[in-house]
Amino acid sequence: MTENVEAIFEKAGAVLKGHFLLTSGLHSPVYWEKFRVLQFPRFTEQLCTMIAQRFAKDNVQVVAGPTTGGVILAHEVARQLGVQSIYAEKEGSERLFRRGFSIESNARVLVVDDVLTTGGSVREVLGAVNKISGKVIGVAVLIDRTNQPPDFGAPFFACHHAATITYTPEKCPLCAAGLPLVKPGSSQQPVK
Numbered sequence: 267m268t269e270n271v272e273a274i275f276e277k278a279g280a281v282l283k284g285h286f287l288l289t290s291g292l293h294s295p296v297y298w299e300k301f302r303v304l305q306f307p308r309f310t311e312q313l314c315t316m317i318a319q320r321f322a323k324d325n326v327q328v329v330a331g332p333t334t335g336g337v338i339l340a341h342e343v344a345r346q347l348g349v350q351s352i353y354a355e356k357e358g359s360e361r362l363f364r365r366g367f368s369i370e371s372n373a374r375v376l377v378v379d380d381v382l383t384t385g386g387s388v389r390e391v392l393g394a395v396n397k398i399s400g401k402v403i404g405v406a407v408l409i410d411r412t413n414q415p416p417d418f419g420a421p422f423f424a425c426h427h428a429a430t431i432t433y434t435p436e437k438c439p440l441c442a443a444g445l446p447l448v449k450p451g452s453s454q455q456p457v458k
């Protein structure tokens with residue numbers, strides 16, 4: 267039931283084809299719009315079951331994620347594991363746990379995120395966990411878009427691997443073909 271992650275994303279209309287500007291500044295013909303999946307609790311539940319099962323025997327005490335998608339995922343994985351869930355918010359160049367969140371010293375923390383591209387937001391959560399003296403016991407994402415996931419210093423799990431096709435703006439064939447560039451997010455409007 268939970269095995270075909272790509273089918274869930276396809277069913278939710280979350281695998282967008284076109285010409286997208288990624289956060290990294292690179293261009294890509296494919297964009298995984300996780301919020302088209304996360305808007306359906308049933309899909310979110312199925313995907314989070316894969317993560318919860320993978321770390322079921324690791325005595326997870328806290329599940330932590332970055333805003334915004336990570337809030338939903340941390341909450342659902344924590345619900346399934348019967349533990350606490352917290353989220354880290356952007357503050358300047360880093361992320362911090364606000365909202366009065368506190369955890370036990372050396373609490374066993376599972377870090378979750380939606381789509382892994384550069385690993386930047388996961389690293390920021392690792393930094394935030396470190397600041398409140400948590401111990402990261404694993405990192406899990408829905409979609410790993412890297413060719414080789416970075417070493418986070420803890421076991422890594424992805425529900426699905428889908429390596430990114432990316433182009434630098436100068437060498438982008440979609441730019442050359444004159445296709446409008448779209449910055450995924452709130453509006454889906456062409457960048458220029």
Ligand SMILES: [Zn+2]
Binds near residue numbers: 293294433438439
């Ligand atoms: Zn382009």
